[in-house]
Amino acid sequence: MALATRTDNGSAVRKPPPKRSFWGSTVGKKVVMAVSGLLMLGYLVAHVMGNLKVFFGPAEFNEYGHWLRTMGAPVLHQEWALWIVRVVLLAAVVAHAVSAYQLSKRDIKARPKKYVHQRKRASYATRTMRWGGIIVALFIVWHILDLTTLTVNENAQPGRPYENVVATFSTWYGNVIYITAMLAIGLHIRHGFWSAAQTLGVGSASRDRALKAIANGLALVLTAGFIAVPVAVMTGVVS
Structure with missing residues:
Protein backbone atom coordinates (compact mmCIF):
# COMPACT_ATOMS: atom_id res chain seq x y z
CA MET A 1 0.00 0.00 0.00
CA ALA A 2 1.29 3.46 -0.93
CA LEU A 3 1.95 5.81 1.98
CA ALA A 4 0.71 9.40 2.00
CA THR A 5 2.84 12.29 3.25
CA ARG A 6 2.19 16.01 3.51
CA THR A 7 4.10 18.73 1.66
CA ASP A 8 4.75 22.22 3.09
CA ASN A 9 1.48 23.54 1.62
CA GLY A 10 -0.50 20.71 3.17
CA SER A 11 -1.22 18.72 -0.01
CA ALA A 12 -0.97 14.95 0.15
CA VAL A 13 1.67 13.15 -1.90
CA ARG A 14 1.60 9.40 -2.21
CA LYS A 15 4.87 7.56 -1.98
CA PRO A 16 5.25 4.39 -4.03
CA PRO A 17 5.33 1.20 -1.95
CA PRO A 18 8.84 -0.02 -1.09
CA LYS A 19 10.22 -2.51 -3.60
CA ARG A 20 10.71 -6.02 -2.34
CA SER A 21 13.92 -7.92 -2.95
CA PHE A 22 13.91 -10.91 -5.27
CA TRP A 23 13.76 -13.29 -2.31
CA GLY A 24 11.16 -11.16 -0.55
CA SER A 25 8.73 -11.31 -3.47
CA THR A 26 6.29 -14.13 -4.06
CA VAL A 27 7.56 -14.56 -7.61
CA GLY A 28 11.15 -14.78 -6.35
CA LYS A 29 10.27 -17.49 -3.85
CA LYS A 30 8.47 -19.45 -6.54
CA VAL A 31 11.51 -19.21 -8.82
CA VAL A 32 13.80 -20.38 -6.00
CA MET A 33 11.44 -23.25 -5.31
CA ALA A 34 11.31 -24.20 -9.00
CA VAL A 35 15.08 -24.06 -9.60
CA SER A 36 15.92 -25.93 -6.38
CA GLY A 37 13.30 -28.54 -7.26
CA LEU A 38 14.82 -29.08 -10.71
CA LEU A 39 18.28 -29.45 -9.14
CA MET A 40 16.93 -32.16 -6.87
CA LEU A 41 15.17 -33.80 -9.82
CA GLY A 42 18.48 -33.95 -11.70
CA TYR A 43 20.08 -35.57 -8.66
CA LEU A 44 17.27 -38.14 -8.46
CA VAL A 45 17.75 -39.09 -12.11
CA ALA A 46 21.47 -39.64 -11.56
CA PRO A 58 28.27 -56.70 -6.03
CA ALA A 59 31.53 -56.11 -7.92
CA GLU A 60 30.11 -53.44 -10.22
CA PHE A 61 27.94 -51.80 -7.56
CA ASN A 62 30.79 -51.61 -5.05
CA GLU A 63 33.05 -50.22 -7.76
CA TYR A 64 30.42 -47.55 -8.42
CA GLY A 65 30.36 -46.73 -4.70
CA HIS A 66 34.13 -46.37 -4.74
CA TRP A 67 33.98 -44.14 -7.82
CA LEU A 68 31.62 -41.75 -6.04
CA ARG A 69 34.38 -41.11 -3.49
CA THR A 70 37.12 -40.67 -6.07
CA MET A 71 35.26 -38.81 -8.86
CA GLY A 72 37.09 -35.69 -9.91
CA ALA A 73 40.51 -37.25 -9.23
CA PRO A 74 43.29 -36.41 -9.64
CA VAL A 75 42.16 -32.77 -9.80
CA LEU A 76 40.14 -33.13 -6.60
CA HIS A 77 41.12 -34.98 -3.45
CA GLN A 78 39.27 -37.99 -2.05
CA GLU A 79 35.53 -37.28 -1.57
CA TRP A 80 35.83 -33.56 -2.44
CA ALA A 81 33.51 -33.86 -5.43
CA LEU A 82 31.09 -35.94 -3.38
CA TRP A 83 31.00 -33.29 -0.66
CA ILE A 84 30.44 -30.55 -3.25
CA VAL A 85 27.42 -32.49 -4.51
CA ARG A 86 26.18 -32.96 -0.94
CA VAL A 87 26.51 -29.25 -0.10
CA VAL A 88 24.72 -28.17 -3.30
CA LEU A 89 21.97 -30.72 -2.68
CA LEU A 90 21.58 -29.63 0.95
CA ALA A 91 21.34 -25.99 -0.14
CA ALA A 92 18.67 -26.96 -2.69
CA VAL A 93 16.68 -28.90 -0.09
CA VAL A 94 16.81 -26.03 2.42
CA ALA A 95 15.92 -23.40 -0.21
CA HIS A 96 13.04 -25.56 -1.46
CA ALA A 97 11.66 -26.23 2.00
CA VAL A 98 11.96 -22.63 3.23
CA SER A 99 10.40 -21.13 0.10
CA ALA A 100 7.56 -23.70 0.21
CA TYR A 101 6.89 -22.94 3.89
CA GLN A 102 6.89 -19.18 3.39
CA LEU A 103 4.69 -19.37 0.30
CA SER A 104 2.25 -21.54 2.21
CA LYS A 105 2.12 -18.98 5.05
CA ARG A 106 1.47 -16.18 2.57
CA ASP A 107 -1.30 -18.16 0.93
CA ILE A 108 -2.97 -18.81 4.29
CA LYS A 109 -2.59 -15.16 5.32
CA ALA A 110 -4.14 -14.00 2.06
CA ARG A 111 -7.15 -16.25 2.65
CA PRO A 112 -7.69 -16.29 6.43
CA LYS A 113 -11.33 -17.39 6.15
CA LYS A 114 -12.44 -20.73 4.78
CA TYR A 115 -14.66 -20.79 1.73
CA VAL A 116 -18.38 -21.27 2.43
CA HIS A 117 -18.60 -23.95 -0.23
CA GLN A 118 -15.70 -26.38 -0.08
CA ARG A 119 -14.64 -27.78 -3.45
CA LYS A 120 -11.73 -30.03 -4.31
CA ARG A 121 -9.99 -28.09 -7.07
CA ALA A 122 -6.54 -29.63 -6.79
CA SER A 123 -5.29 -33.08 -7.67
CA TYR A 124 -4.38 -35.62 -5.01
CA ALA A 125 -0.69 -34.83 -5.52
CA THR A 126 -1.31 -31.11 -5.02
CA ARG A 127 -3.30 -31.65 -1.82
CA THR A 128 -0.59 -33.87 -0.36
CA MET A 129 2.47 -31.81 -1.33
CA ARG A 130 2.94 -30.57 2.23
CA TRP A 131 2.74 -33.99 3.88
CA GLY A 132 4.76 -35.49 1.05
CA GLY A 133 7.50 -32.95 1.69
CA ILE A 134 7.56 -33.82 5.39
CA ILE A 135 7.76 -37.55 4.61
CA VAL A 136 10.63 -36.98 2.17
CA ALA A 137 12.50 -34.78 4.68
CA LEU A 138 12.23 -37.45 7.39
CA PHE A 139 13.29 -40.09 4.88
CA ILE A 140 16.43 -38.15 3.93
CA VAL A 141 17.51 -38.18 7.59
CA TRP A 142 16.85 -41.91 7.87
CA HIS A 143 18.53 -42.66 4.52
CA ILE A 144 21.71 -40.87 5.58
CA LEU A 145 21.78 -42.72 8.93
CA ASP A 146 21.11 -45.99 7.13
CA LEU A 147 23.43 -46.04 4.11
CA THR A 148 25.87 -43.15 4.63
CA THR A 149 26.81 -43.16 8.31
CA LEU A 150 25.55 -46.78 8.75
CA THR A 151 24.19 -45.82 12.17
CA VAL A 152 20.82 -47.62 11.93
CA ASN A 153 21.91 -50.41 9.58
CA GLU A 154 22.39 -53.36 11.92
CA ASN A 155 24.30 -55.50 9.39
CA ALA A 156 26.32 -52.72 7.76
CA GLN A 157 29.77 -53.44 6.36
CA PRO A 158 31.86 -50.26 5.86
CA GLY A 159 33.10 -49.95 2.30
CA ARG A 160 30.62 -52.52 0.94
CA PRO A 161 27.57 -50.60 -0.39
CA TYR A 162 26.06 -53.63 -2.17
CA GLU A 163 25.94 -55.67 1.02
CA ASN A 164 24.55 -52.66 2.93
CA VAL A 165 21.72 -52.19 0.43
CA VAL A 166 20.82 -55.88 0.71
CA ALA A 167 20.94 -55.60 4.52
CA THR A 168 18.56 -52.63 4.50
CA PHE A 169 15.97 -54.26 2.28
CA SER A 170 16.16 -57.55 4.12
CA THR A 171 14.16 -55.90 6.92
CA TRP A 172 10.42 -55.20 6.76
CA TYR A 173 10.80 -51.69 8.18
CA GLY A 174 13.52 -50.78 5.69
CA ASN A 175 11.19 -51.69 2.84
CA VAL A 176 8.18 -49.89 4.31
CA ILE A 177 10.12 -46.68 4.96
CA TYR A 178 11.79 -46.69 1.55
CA ILE A 179 8.75 -47.57 -0.57
CA THR A 180 6.52 -45.06 1.28
CA ALA A 181 9.09 -42.31 0.69
CA MET A 182 9.48 -43.21 -2.99
CA LEU A 183 5.72 -42.99 -3.53
CA ALA A 184 5.72 -39.58 -1.84
CA ILE A 185 8.61 -38.46 -4.06
CA GLY A 186 6.72 -39.66 -7.14
CA LEU A 187 3.68 -37.56 -6.24
CA HIS A 188 5.95 -34.61 -5.49
CA ILE A 189 7.63 -34.88 -8.90
CA ARG A 190 4.30 -35.29 -10.69
CA HIS A 191 3.03 -31.95 -9.45
CA GLY A 192 6.34 -30.17 -8.89
CA PHE A 193 7.74 -30.58 -12.41
CA TRP A 194 4.64 -29.09 -14.04
CA SER A 195 4.49 -26.31 -11.44
CA ALA A 196 8.18 -25.45 -11.98
CA ALA A 197 7.62 -25.25 -15.74
CA GLN A 198 4.78 -22.77 -15.18
CA THR A 199 6.88 -20.67 -12.79
CA LEU A 200 9.86 -20.49 -15.17
CA GLY A 201 7.67 -19.52 -18.12
CA VAL A 202 8.03 -22.77 -20.03
CA GLY A 203 4.39 -23.71 -19.69
CA SER A 204 1.60 -22.49 -21.94
CA ALA A 205 -1.88 -23.57 -22.97
CA SER A 206 -0.49 -25.40 -26.01
CA ARG A 207 2.23 -27.16 -24.00
CA ASP A 208 0.17 -27.97 -20.93
CA ARG A 209 -0.75 -31.50 -22.00
CA ALA A 210 2.82 -32.34 -23.04
CA LEU A 211 4.29 -31.00 -19.78
CA LYS A 212 1.81 -32.99 -17.70
CA ALA A 213 2.67 -36.11 -19.72
CA ILE A 214 6.39 -35.53 -19.09
CA ALA A 215 5.71 -34.97 -15.38
CA ASN A 216 3.67 -38.17 -15.15
CA GLY A 217 6.31 -40.11 -17.07
CA LEU A 218 9.18 -38.84 -14.91
CA ALA A 219 7.28 -39.61 -11.72
CA LEU A 220 6.40 -43.11 -12.90
CA VAL A 221 9.88 -44.02 -14.20
CA LEU A 222 11.74 -42.67 -11.16
CA THR A 223 9.34 -44.24 -8.66
CA ALA A 224 9.48 -47.60 -10.43
CA GLY A 225 13.27 -47.41 -10.70
CA PHE A 226 13.78 -46.71 -7.01
CA ILE A 227 11.21 -49.28 -5.83
CA ALA A 228 12.70 -51.94 -8.12
CA VAL A 229 15.70 -52.31 -5.78
CA PRO A 230 13.86 -53.27 -2.55
CA VAL A 231 11.47 -55.46 -4.55
CA ALA A 232 14.47 -57.25 -6.11
CA VAL A 233 15.95 -57.91 -2.65
CA MET A 234 12.62 -59.10 -1.25
CA THR A 235 12.12 -61.52 -4.15
CA GLY A 236 15.68 -62.81 -4.09
CA VAL A 237 16.66 -61.38 -7.48
CA VAL A 238 19.33 -59.38 -5.66
CA SER A 239 20.94 -61.12 -2.69
Whole structure:
Protein backbone atom coordinates (compact mmCIF):
# COMPACT_ATOMS: atom_id res chain seq x y z
CA MET A 1 0.00 0.00 0.00
CA ALA A 2 1.29 3.46 -0.93
CA LEU A 3 1.95 5.81 1.98
CA ALA A 4 0.71 9.40 2.00
CA THR A 5 2.84 12.29 3.25
CA ARG A 6 2.19 16.01 3.51
CA THR A 7 4.10 18.73 1.66
CA ASP A 8 4.75 22.22 3.09
CA ASN A 9 1.48 23.54 1.62
CA GLY A 10 -0.50 20.71 3.17
CA SER A 11 -1.22 18.72 -0.01
CA ALA A 12 -0.97 14.95 0.15
CA VAL A 13 1.67 13.15 -1.90
CA ARG A 14 1.60 9.40 -2.21
CA LYS A 15 4.87 7.56 -1.98
CA PRO A 16 5.25 4.39 -4.03
CA PRO A 17 5.33 1.20 -1.95
CA PRO A 18 8.84 -0.02 -1.09
CA LYS A 19 10.22 -2.51 -3.60
CA ARG A 20 10.71 -6.02 -2.34
CA SER A 21 13.92 -7.92 -2.95
CA PHE A 22 13.91 -10.91 -5.27
CA TRP A 23 13.76 -13.29 -2.31
CA GLY A 24 11.16 -11.16 -0.55
CA SER A 25 8.73 -11.31 -3.47
CA THR A 26 6.29 -14.13 -4.06
CA VAL A 27 7.56 -14.56 -7.61
CA GLY A 28 11.15 -14.78 -6.35
CA LYS A 29 10.27 -17.49 -3.85
CA LYS A 30 8.47 -19.45 -6.54
CA VAL A 31 11.51 -19.21 -8.82
CA VAL A 32 13.80 -20.38 -6.00
CA MET A 33 11.44 -23.25 -5.31
CA ALA A 34 11.31 -24.20 -9.00
CA VAL A 35 15.08 -24.06 -9.60
CA SER A 36 15.92 -25.93 -6.38
CA GLY A 37 13.30 -28.54 -7.26
CA LEU A 38 14.82 -29.08 -10.71
CA LEU A 39 18.28 -29.45 -9.14
CA MET A 40 16.93 -32.16 -6.87
CA LEU A 41 15.17 -33.80 -9.82
CA GLY A 42 18.48 -33.95 -11.70
CA TYR A 43 20.08 -35.57 -8.66
CA LEU A 44 17.27 -38.14 -8.46
CA VAL A 45 17.75 -39.09 -12.11
CA ALA A 46 21.47 -39.64 -11.56
CA HIS A 47 20.80 -41.43 -8.26
CA VAL A 48 18.33 -43.93 -9.68
CA MET A 49 20.73 -44.75 -12.52
CA GLY A 50 23.40 -45.51 -9.94
CA ASN A 51 21.00 -47.56 -7.81
CA LEU A 52 20.06 -49.78 -10.74
CA LYS A 53 23.69 -50.91 -10.99
CA VAL A 54 22.84 -53.21 -8.10
CA PHE A 55 21.35 -55.58 -10.70
CA PHE A 56 24.82 -56.08 -12.22
CA GLY A 57 26.18 -57.66 -9.07
CA PRO A 58 28.27 -56.70 -6.03
CA ALA A 59 31.53 -56.11 -7.92
CA GLU A 60 30.11 -53.44 -10.22
CA PHE A 61 27.94 -51.80 -7.56
CA ASN A 62 30.79 -51.61 -5.05
CA GLU A 63 33.05 -50.22 -7.76
CA TYR A 64 30.42 -47.55 -8.42
CA GLY A 65 30.36 -46.73 -4.70
CA HIS A 66 34.13 -46.37 -4.74
CA TRP A 67 33.98 -44.14 -7.82
CA LEU A 68 31.62 -41.75 -6.04
CA ARG A 69 34.38 -41.11 -3.49
CA THR A 70 37.12 -40.67 -6.07
CA MET A 71 35.26 -38.81 -8.86
CA GLY A 72 37.09 -35.69 -9.91
CA ALA A 73 40.51 -37.25 -9.23
CA PRO A 74 43.29 -36.41 -9.64
CA VAL A 75 42.16 -32.77 -9.80
CA LEU A 76 40.14 -33.13 -6.60
CA HIS A 77 41.12 -34.98 -3.45
CA GLN A 78 39.27 -37.99 -2.05
CA GLU A 79 35.53 -37.28 -1.57
CA TRP A 80 35.83 -33.56 -2.44
CA ALA A 81 33.51 -33.86 -5.43
CA LEU A 82 31.09 -35.94 -3.38
CA TRP A 83 31.00 -33.29 -0.66
CA ILE A 84 30.44 -30.55 -3.25
CA VAL A 85 27.42 -32.49 -4.51
CA ARG A 86 26.18 -32.96 -0.94
CA VAL A 87 26.51 -29.25 -0.10
CA VAL A 88 24.72 -28.17 -3.30
CA LEU A 89 21.97 -30.72 -2.68
CA LEU A 90 21.58 -29.63 0.95
CA ALA A 91 21.34 -25.99 -0.14
CA ALA A 92 18.67 -26.96 -2.69
CA VAL A 93 16.68 -28.90 -0.09
CA VAL A 94 16.81 -26.03 2.42
CA ALA A 95 15.92 -23.40 -0.21
CA HIS A 96 13.04 -25.56 -1.46
CA ALA A 97 11.66 -26.23 2.00
CA VAL A 98 11.96 -22.63 3.23
CA SER A 99 10.40 -21.13 0.10
CA ALA A 100 7.56 -23.70 0.21
CA TYR A 101 6.89 -22.94 3.89
CA GLN A 102 6.89 -19.18 3.39
CA LEU A 103 4.69 -19.37 0.30
CA SER A 104 2.25 -21.54 2.21
CA LYS A 105 2.12 -18.98 5.05
CA ARG A 106 1.47 -16.18 2.57
CA ASP A 107 -1.30 -18.16 0.93
CA ILE A 108 -2.97 -18.81 4.29
CA LYS A 109 -2.59 -15.16 5.32
CA ALA A 110 -4.14 -14.00 2.06
CA ARG A 111 -7.15 -16.25 2.65
CA PRO A 112 -7.69 -16.29 6.43
CA LYS A 113 -11.33 -17.39 6.15
CA LYS A 114 -12.44 -20.73 4.78
CA TYR A 115 -14.66 -20.79 1.73
CA VAL A 116 -18.38 -21.27 2.43
CA HIS A 117 -18.60 -23.95 -0.23
CA GLN A 118 -15.70 -26.38 -0.08
CA ARG A 119 -14.64 -27.78 -3.45
CA LYS A 120 -11.73 -30.03 -4.31
CA ARG A 121 -9.99 -28.09 -7.07
CA ALA A 122 -6.54 -29.63 -6.79
CA SER A 123 -5.29 -33.08 -7.67
CA TYR A 124 -4.38 -35.62 -5.01
CA ALA A 125 -0.69 -34.83 -5.52
CA THR A 126 -1.31 -31.11 -5.02
CA ARG A 127 -3.30 -31.65 -1.82
CA THR A 128 -0.59 -33.87 -0.36
CA MET A 129 2.47 -31.81 -1.33
CA ARG A 130 2.94 -30.57 2.23
CA TRP A 131 2.74 -33.99 3.88
CA GLY A 132 4.76 -35.49 1.05
CA GLY A 133 7.50 -32.95 1.69
CA ILE A 134 7.56 -33.82 5.39
CA ILE A 135 7.76 -37.55 4.61
CA VAL A 136 10.63 -36.98 2.17
CA ALA A 137 12.50 -34.78 4.68
CA LEU A 138 12.23 -37.45 7.39
CA PHE A 139 13.29 -40.09 4.88
CA ILE A 140 16.43 -38.15 3.93
CA VAL A 141 17.51 -38.18 7.59
CA TRP A 142 16.85 -41.91 7.87
CA HIS A 143 18.53 -42.66 4.52
CA ILE A 144 21.71 -40.87 5.58
CA LEU A 145 21.78 -42.72 8.93
CA ASP A 146 21.11 -45.99 7.13
CA LEU A 147 23.43 -46.04 4.11
CA THR A 148 25.87 -43.15 4.63
CA THR A 149 26.81 -43.16 8.31
CA LEU A 150 25.55 -46.78 8.75
CA THR A 151 24.19 -45.82 12.17
CA VAL A 152 20.82 -47.62 11.93
CA ASN A 153 21.91 -50.41 9.58
CA GLU A 154 22.39 -53.36 11.92
CA ASN A 155 24.30 -55.50 9.39
CA ALA A 156 26.32 -52.72 7.76
CA GLN A 157 29.77 -53.44 6.36
CA PRO A 158 31.86 -50.26 5.86
CA GLY A 159 33.10 -49.95 2.30
CA ARG A 160 30.62 -52.52 0.94
CA PRO A 161 27.57 -50.60 -0.39
CA TYR A 162 26.06 -53.63 -2.17
CA GLU A 163 25.94 -55.67 1.02
CA ASN A 164 24.55 -52.66 2.93
CA VAL A 165 21.72 -52.19 0.43
CA VAL A 166 20.82 -55.88 0.71
CA ALA A 167 20.94 -55.60 4.52
CA THR A 168 18.56 -52.63 4.50
CA PHE A 169 15.97 -54.26 2.28
CA SER A 170 16.16 -57.55 4.12
CA THR A 171 14.16 -55.90 6.92
CA TRP A 172 10.42 -55.20 6.76
CA TYR A 173 10.80 -51.69 8.18
CA GLY A 174 13.52 -50.78 5.69
CA ASN A 175 11.19 -51.69 2.84
CA VAL A 176 8.18 -49.89 4.31
CA ILE A 177 10.12 -46.68 4.96
CA TYR A 178 11.79 -46.69 1.55
CA ILE A 179 8.75 -47.57 -0.57
CA THR A 180 6.52 -45.06 1.28
CA ALA A 181 9.09 -42.31 0.69
CA MET A 182 9.48 -43.21 -2.99
CA LEU A 183 5.72 -42.99 -3.53
CA ALA A 184 5.72 -39.58 -1.84
CA ILE A 185 8.61 -38.46 -4.06
CA GLY A 186 6.72 -39.66 -7.14
CA LEU A 187 3.68 -37.56 -6.24
CA HIS A 188 5.95 -34.61 -5.49
CA ILE A 189 7.63 -34.88 -8.90
CA ARG A 190 4.30 -35.29 -10.69
CA HIS A 191 3.03 -31.95 -9.45
CA GLY A 192 6.34 -30.17 -8.89
CA PHE A 193 7.74 -30.58 -12.41
CA TRP A 194 4.64 -29.09 -14.04
CA SER A 195 4.49 -26.31 -11.44
CA ALA A 196 8.18 -25.45 -11.98
CA ALA A 197 7.62 -25.25 -15.74
CA GLN A 198 4.78 -22.77 -15.18
CA THR A 199 6.88 -20.67 -12.79
CA LEU A 200 9.86 -20.49 -15.17
CA GLY A 201 7.67 -19.52 -18.12
CA VAL A 202 8.03 -22.77 -20.03
CA GLY A 203 4.39 -23.71 -19.69
CA SER A 204 1.60 -22.49 -21.94
CA ALA A 205 -1.88 -23.57 -22.97
CA SER A 206 -0.49 -25.40 -26.01
CA ARG A 207 2.23 -27.16 -24.00
CA ASP A 208 0.17 -27.97 -20.93
CA ARG A 209 -0.75 -31.50 -22.00
CA ALA A 210 2.82 -32.34 -23.04
CA LEU A 211 4.29 -31.00 -19.78
CA LYS A 212 1.81 -32.99 -17.70
CA ALA A 213 2.67 -36.11 -19.72
CA ILE A 214 6.39 -35.53 -19.09
CA ALA A 215 5.71 -34.97 -15.38
CA ASN A 216 3.67 -38.17 -15.15
CA GLY A 217 6.31 -40.11 -17.07
CA LEU A 218 9.18 -38.84 -14.91
CA ALA A 219 7.28 -39.61 -11.72
CA LEU A 220 6.40 -43.11 -12.90
CA VAL A 221 9.88 -44.02 -14.20
CA LEU A 222 11.74 -42.67 -11.16
CA THR A 223 9.34 -44.24 -8.66
CA ALA A 224 9.48 -47.60 -10.43
CA GLY A 225 13.27 -47.41 -10.70
CA PHE A 226 13.78 -46.71 -7.01
CA ILE A 227 11.21 -49.28 -5.83
CA ALA A 228 12.70 -51.94 -8.12
CA VAL A 229 15.70 -52.31 -5.78
CA PRO A 230 13.86 -53.27 -2.55
CA VAL A 231 11.47 -55.46 -4.55
CA ALA A 232 14.47 -57.25 -6.11
CA VAL A 233 15.95 -57.91 -2.65
CA MET A 234 12.62 -59.10 -1.25
CA THR A 235 12.12 -61.52 -4.15
CA GLY A 236 15.68 -62.81 -4.09
CA VAL A 237 16.66 -61.38 -7.48
CA VAL A 238 19.33 -59.38 -5.66
CA SER A 239 20.94 -61.12 -2.69
